Amino acid sequence: xxxxxxxxxxxxxxxxxxxxxxxxxxxxxxxxxxxxxxxxxxxxxxxxxxxxxxxxxxxxxxxxxxxxxxxxxxxxxxxxxxxxxxxxxxxxxxxxxxxxxxxxxxxxxxxxxxxxxxxxxxxxxxxxxxx
Numbered sequence: 486x487x488x489x490x491x492x493x494x495x496x497x498x499x500x501x502x503x504x505x506x507x508x509x510x511x512x513x514x515x516x517x518x519x520x521x522x523x524x525x526x527x528x529x530x531x532x533x534x535x536x537x538x539x540x541x542x543x544x545x546x547x548x549x550x551x552x553x554x555x556x557x558x559x560x561x562x563x564x565x566x567x568x569x570x571x572x573x574x575x576x577x578x579x580x581x582x583x584x585x586x587x588x589x590x591x592x593x594x595x596x597x598x599x600x601x602x603x604x605x606x607x608x609x610x611x612x613x614x615x616x
Contacts, residue, residue, distance in 0.1 A: 502594035
């Protein structure tokens, strides 16, 4: 699982909650971190490639953060996304979030863990039913 959050302390707190719930978690600062986000380059992102779920908390006011979300959706279409986004999203962002598990911004670590557990449970239920 990958957690993308620009604030290191908050990203680590979310990861800690997910680890406590039994998940293996990598943390990435997204495009506001050190250097260019690999998702926006030709090589892609190894942690995203290896993830079975991505938690995105990048803030989508900037086009760079939206580009990262677009790349996640394009390069890794089978990976479920939990996205923390504002309620007053514009039409472009609403379209980009279609099909994502959406949480209000800011979401607590507990809300994020609960959303992840719902998604993992749904995926497990679909696999068990043969869907």
